[in-house]
Amino acid sequence: MTATHPNDIEFRRVVKRYGAVTAVTGIDLAVPRGAFVALLGPSGCGKTTCLRMIGGFEQPSEGEVLIRGEAMTGVPPYRRPVNMVFQHYALFPHLDVSANVAYGLKQMRPRIETGEIARRVAEALEMVRLDGFGGRRIHELSGGQQQRVALARALVNRPAVLLLDEPLAALDKKLRTAMQIELQSLQRNLGITFVLVTHDQEEALSMSDLVCVMNAGRIVQMATPREIYDRPADLFVADFVGKTNILDASVVASGRARLADGSMVAVAPSDRVGAATVAIRPEAIRLARKAAGDLTGTVTNRIFLGATAEYAVRVPGVGDLLVTADHHATSKSDLIEPGEAVALTFDPGAALVFPARSSA
Amino acid sequence: MAMSAAGKRRAVTGLLVAPAAAWLVVFLVLPFIAIVVFSLGERAPEGGYQPALTLAQYMNLPARAAAFWNTLVLAPIGALACLVVAYPVAYYLAVKADPRWRLLLVSLVVVPFWTSLLVRTYAWMYILGSRGIPNLLTLVGIEDVRLLNTPFAVLVGIVYGYLPLMIMPIYVSLEKLDRRLLEASADLGARPVSTFLGVTLPLSMPGVMTGVALVTILLLGEYLIPQLLGGGKVFFIGNALVDLFLQSRNWPFGSAIAVTLVLVVVVVLLGAMRLAYRVAGTRQVDLV
Numbered sequence: 001m002t003a004t005h006p007n008d009i010e011f012r013r014v015v016k017r018y019g020a021v022t023a024v025t026g027i028d029l030a031v032p033r034g035a036f037v038a039l040l041g042p043s044g045c046g047k048t049t050c051l052r053m054i055g056g057f058e059q060p061s062e063g064e065v066l067i068r069g070e071a072m073t074g075v076p077p078y079r080r081p082v083n084m085v086f087q088h089y090a091l092f093p094h095l096d097v098s099a100n101v102a103y104g105l106k107q108m109r110p111r112i113e114t115g116e117i118a119r120r121v122a123e124a125l126e127m128v129r130l131d132g133f134g135g136r137r138i139h140e141l142s143g144g145q146q147q148r149v150a151l152a153r154a155l156v157n158r159p160a161v162l163l164l165d166e167p168l169a170a171l172d173k174k175l176r177t178a179m180q181i182e183l184q185s186l187q188r189n190l191g192i193t194f195v196l197v198t199h200d201q202e203e204a205l206s207m208s209d210l211v212c213v214m215n216a217g218r219i220v221q222m223a224t225p226r227e228i229y230d231r232p233a234d235l236f237v238a239d240f241v242g243k244t245n246i247l248d249a250s251v252v253a254s255g256r257a258r259l260a261d262g263s264m265v266a267v268a269p270s271d272r273v274g275a276a277t278v279a280i281r282p283e284a285i286r287l288a289r290k291a292a293g294d295l296t297g298t299v300t301n302r303i304f305l306g307a308t309a310e311y312a313v314r315v316p317g318v319g320d321l322l323v324t325a326d327h328h329a330t331s332k333s334d335l336i337e338p339g340e341a342v343a344l345t346f347d348p349g350a351a352l353v354f355p356a357r358s359s360a
Numbered sequence: 361m362a363m364s365a366a367g368k369r370r371a372v373t374g375l376l377v378a379p380a381a382a383w384l385v386v387f388l389v390l391p392f393i394a395i396v397v398f399s400l401g402e403r404a405p406e407g408g409y410q411p412a413l414t415l416a417q418y419m420n421l422p423a424r425a426a427a428f429w430n431t432l433v434l435a436p437i438g439a440l441a442c443l444v445v446a447y448p449v450a451y452y453l454a455v456k457a458d459p460r461w462r463l464l465l466v467s468l469v470v471v472p473f474w475t476s477l478l479v480r481t482y483a484w485m486y487i488l489g490s491r492g493i494p495n496l497l498t499l500v501g502i503e504d505v506r507l508l509n510t511p512f513a514v515l516v517g518i519v520y521g522y523l524p525l526m527i528m529p530i531y532v533s534l535e536k537l538d539r540r541l542l543e544a545s546a547d548l549g550a551r552p553v554s555t556f557l558g559v560t561l562p563l564s565m566p567g568v569m570t571g572v573a574l575v576t577i578l579l580l581g582e583y584l585i586p587q588l589l590g591g592g593k594v595f596f597i598g599n600a601l602v603d604l605f606l607q608s609r610n611w612p613f614g615s616a617i618a619v620t621l622v623l624v625v626v627v628v629l630l631g632a633m634r635l636a637y638r639v640a641g642t643r644q645v646d647l648v
């Protein structure tokens with residue numbers, strides 16, 4: 001056992017095909033020990049497939065998966081030092097909560113004595129704040145409680161890596177937020193590596209140390225949440241993670257671009273000259289109540305969100321832009337009303353330049 | 361006259377249930393009452409029934425102890441033998457078989473039902489009879505093997521005849537089994553055998569219990585198989601009843617045996633249901 005291996009999980013040029021369907025391809029991935037990694041991507045991009053190859057439920061068609069430096073080719077799930085929290089929990093309906101949590105411990109060889117199992121089960125239930133629920137049947141639990149039993153059932157085995165496949169998808173928003181915080185602090189306290197699959201970008205950004213964005217069976221970018229958000233690797237990431245305004249433009253020189261309506265704007269420096277796409281986050285745009293400027297438009301809609309407000313601004317020749325403004329940022333203190341003419345400004349660094357969209 | 365909402369609902373329920381209830385009363389409850397009344401009577405001198413109020417028939421039950429013994433021993437053993445053969449088949453069909461072939465394979469299990477059990481049991485008479493397997497055994501030097509008219513022959517007939525009835529409920533419960541539970545079990549470190557014993561088997565228990573109860577109950581009333589393959593040596597209660605009602609025309613005694621049999625069936629059924637509930641740990645047990 002290479003206890004000093006820096007990566008708990010590694011994918012080396014992994015390809016997975018189901019018959020004629022290629023689910024994932026060219027996956028190279030390293031999950032550092034103790035990290036909280038989120039696999040993020042749209043439906044069908046191959047997140048579950050990757051997770052199932054770590055768990056041992058699928059074998060790569062090409063390449064290999066390593067856990068703590070050991071190649072896992074041909075190693076069945078029951079011999080892998082990882083545990084999984086399944087999407088719909090997959091709790092055993094014929095066993096009570098305690099027996100569900102004890103299931104993994106009872107499989108261990110050499111056998112763990114009964115008293116020790118009971119002690120660890122109680123400890124695990126306490127950890128997920130379910131002490132006293134041991135005697136309950138699974139169908140007597142709420143969704144959130146079932147979720148926590150699934151967590152306890154996996155964590156009680158002290159796996160090297162905990163795999164979570166959309167564990168919070170079935171919970172309502174409030175419970176989901178609470179569980180996100182709980183999961184995060186559990187991970188910090190236990191120091192176990194977590195790999196979380198989600199298609200919820202907020203969840204990925206808020207919980208994990210590293211986000212691995214996938215699209216169409218490939219990894220597009222793996223970086224910290226901050227970097228993913230501020231420096232998306234491509235248009236897909238920019239568009240998928242958070243809200244983004246995407247504008248067709250033509251770069252005339254590094255840092256200068258002409259938008260579709262002919263106006264010149266300052267953008268982030270780039271090597272590229274010619275047809276391009278510019279991406280700007282809604283909160284990077286400032287609105288001012290004056291009819292003159294490089295870029296002007298009319299507010300067509302406003303959504304009040306409490307601390308912030310979202311404006312839809314129609315810029316003739318360019319399109320509809322989304323602008324998020326907190327109340328201090330809008331000039332003076334009051335909200336801008338739909339129908340008002342506004343000028344739009346942004347820092348050049350916030351206007352990222354990408355290759356032109358191929359067809360659309 | 362105005363009816364309250366609850367009253368209306370009850371009336372609707374009543375209307376819906378009425379046909380089935382009438383059917384049950386006419387064809388089940390009334391005949392059963394008649395049988396109970398018969399069982400307390402006496403045999404008329406010329407045969408049949410003569411009113412009386414006596415437990416004499418029940419006192420006489422030991423005279424048919426052999427039939428009870430054969431039935432009460434061979435029915436459960438037959439059901440269990442059936443189970444042993446049926447479970448792997450059902451498991452294969454539900455879990456291992458290629459989904460594309462599954463429907464075809466399942467219908468193959470049912471196809472034998474399309475020909476009469478009588479014909480198929482006759483076939484077994486031939487197979488087990490002196491010109492069948494024993495004849496083949498003499499060719500390899502094993503002489504004087506008797507198969508027909510033994511409890512073994514009856515058991516073979518039972519397993520053969522009732523296999524589909526055992527396979528189907530087990531197949532259904534295995535088919536419904538959530539595959540993710542098996543993955544979860546493997547994920548938690550259970551080897552395939554432990555997963556089978558810890559998850560698959562307990563969760564298919566409702567099907568097993570249904571199958572065992574179904575086959576046992578039907579076997580308690582079996583007549584044909586012991587008649588043909590037991591050859592009057594291994595006879596069931598069903599054979600005793602045929603004998604008493606049709607041959608010796610001792611209706612009260614036959615009725616007493618029938619009533620006792622019904623009581624046994626009820627006890628078996630309740631016991632099996634309770635066991636199934638307890639093992640499966642769920643509220644619902646499908647009786648297919």
Ligand SMILES: Nc1ncnc2c1ncn2[C@@H]1O[C@H](COP(=O)(O)OP(=O)(O)OP(=O)(O)O)[C@@H](O)[C@H]1O
Pocket residue numbers: 018021022023024041042043044045046047048049050199
């Ligand atoms: N058993 C299978 N047989 C055939 N194709 C499969 C199988 N499992 C997955 N696929 C295909 O592989 C691709 C990736 O599937 P996967 O389940 O990994 O997606 P995902 O990212 O988890 O999506 P979601 O967010 O919807 O769960 C999909 O196109 C899917 O149709």
Ligand SMILES: [Mg+2]
Pocket residue numbers: 047048049
């Ligand atoms: Mg998935």
